[in-house]
Amino acid sequence: MTLRVLVAPSGFKECLPVEAVGAAISDGIRRVLPDACVTAVSLVDGGEGTARTLAAASGGRLVPVTVTGPTGDAVSSHIAVLGGAGPLTAVVEMAAAAGLALVPDDARDPGRTTTHGVGELIRAALDQRCERIVVGCGDSGTCDGGAGALTALGARVLGADGRPVPAGGNGLLRAATLELGGLDVRLAGTEILVACNPYNLLTGERGVARVFGPQKGATDAQVEELASAMEHWAALLEHRCGTDIRLTPGGGASGGLGAGLAAALGARLVPRFDALPGYPELDTQLAAADLVVTAEGALDHQTPHGKIPAEVARRAKLQGKQVIALAGVIGRGAAQTRPVGIDAYACIVCGPMSRREAMDDATALLTDAAEQALRMVMVGTRLSGHPRAGRRGAGRSGVRHQAAKRT
Structure with missing residues (x-):
């Protein structure tokens, strides 16, 4: 057989x-x-290779895009425009713009890296007139709460002096105001799903900074600084958007990218095995x-x-x-x-x-x-199926049987 x-x-x-x-x-x-x-x-789980794999599986296509990488340098990236029936759908693989693999070993500091390029990929999907955008979270090299992605889409994160705060998670500690009036108007008519791991939270002892910060190069002191930054960012999001995202399942995905997109854009946080094709x-x-x-x-x-x-x-x-x-x-x-x-x-x-x-x-x-x-x-x-294995079991039974007879 x-x-x-x-x-x-x-x-x-x-x-x-x-x-x-x-x-x-x-x-x-x-x-x-x-x-x-x-x-x-x-x-795929939303991380490295997601866009390429889904484009091939659906008969879709990859669209090359040059974006801002996690350390601020330009990187060659892409989005997938899926084939098949239903609404025109793009897959934005955050790792293709802000993944850990794009951060040199000597620059691995999640307090400074940015998701700005992820926002640029979302904008590229809007340029393709996609009706639905699935943002795959995973393998990130960032912990900026999605602030970088939001700024690429027209938001402004300002300090008390009215100036934009520095990119990265550390800059969020200085954030005083979140302005959303300049967001790309096309976002309002587009469904955005964030394919995320629901175990990832934004804050708390199981928050993204403490669980994943060390993997991205943060020291113990930097981890605590980032944890404070995520708490501060969550409070600012709640004040501006009316959404408490601190312990929302998936809010900590990709260094808090899920929280930023959900609170500011109304994106839906969906468990990745429900959001990504292939699992049914x-x-x-x-x-x-x-x-x-x-x-x-x-x-x-x-x-x-x-x-x-x-x-x-x-x-x-x-x-x-x-x-x-x-x-x-x-x-x-x-x-x-x-x-x-x-x-x-x-x-x-x-x-x-x-x-x-x-x-x-x-x-x-x-x-x-x-x-x-x-x-x-x-x-x-x-x-x-070996007969000796069967006899061994029978032998033990036989011994018990003989003992019972003698008793």
């Missing part, structure tokens, strides 16, 4: 796009079972599979909180499917992925090597790891 394997991974950040991850895993599976029916699906079809594909293989760059305590492998596993378990996860790094709290449906996981790095070496060899490492994982599955499958 032909084994049907569904490969449903995430992309590996700053390393491999999701299509390449799926292809590498599929190659490893076919090394073991050349005749297996292997289906690879490209799932996933349930059908899972139903047809015997085994599911997922993957991501790092499997750790954050994976259950809105990451693709956890969503794949959750849906797979509803249909009684077994799930294996492969990861570039197995981090702290990885065992927390088991309750959400990941039955087994493995690291693709099998020997000492640097992070750079692992990233350079990621394709080969993934293929080898997929091969080894499937070989383990096949060994387990053979053992489960």
Whole structure:
């Protein structure tokens, strides 16, 4: 009987796009079972590669745009204009304008980086006369509460002296006034959805500055400064827009971009697996599979909180499917992925090597790891039907039976 394997991974950040991850895993599976029916699906979460993947999947197109990058320099970016029926829809991938990959290692200070380029991408979508704009959040290198994006769309964030505050999260501590009268008038007639992780909050102990600030290069002192900036920004948004966005699910997405767009533009914060195409079809594909293989760059305590492998596993378990996860790094709290449906996981790095070496060899490492994982599955499958395994169970029962007779 032909084994049907569904490969449903995430992309590996700053390393491999999701299509390449799926292809590498599929190659490893076919090394073991050349005749297996292997289906690879490209799932996105709003982060790196979202626009390109969805443009290809929908028969749409990428529109190149030059925007202001997170450090203020011009960067080459793009939006996706999706094909298919329904309202003309653009996908704005915030990581393509303000992602961490666009911030040099020596400039990683989320107190200074800006989402200005994200606003420029939204404006480019308006220029394409799109009726709906989906802003994909993920992989950001910023923590400015979306203030940069709003200024690119015509808003003004002013200090007590009436002058614009500096770009970045640190500048928000000096913000006294938010002027929205200059916003692009086309926004009023456009539906804006923010595809976000609902676990991400703007403020509090689980606020975006404290949870993600260190990953973006912030020191402990900078984290606390950014947390104060997000509190101040939330108060200003509430005063100007009448919306308390502090603990709204998804408000902390992409360094608070979700909060800024929701409060000032009326954008809807939607869980990304509901807002992005591909997930309704996933349930059908899972139903047809015997085994599911997922993957991501790092499997750790954050994976259950809105990451693709956890969503794949959750849906797979509803249909009684077994799930294996492969990861570039197995981090702290990885065992927390088991309750959400990941039955087994493995690291693709099998020997000492640097992070750079692992990233350079990621394709080969993934293929080898997929091969080894499937070989383990096949060994387990053979053992489960081995007559000696059955006799071992019978023998124990027999011993208990004889003891009962003697008693």
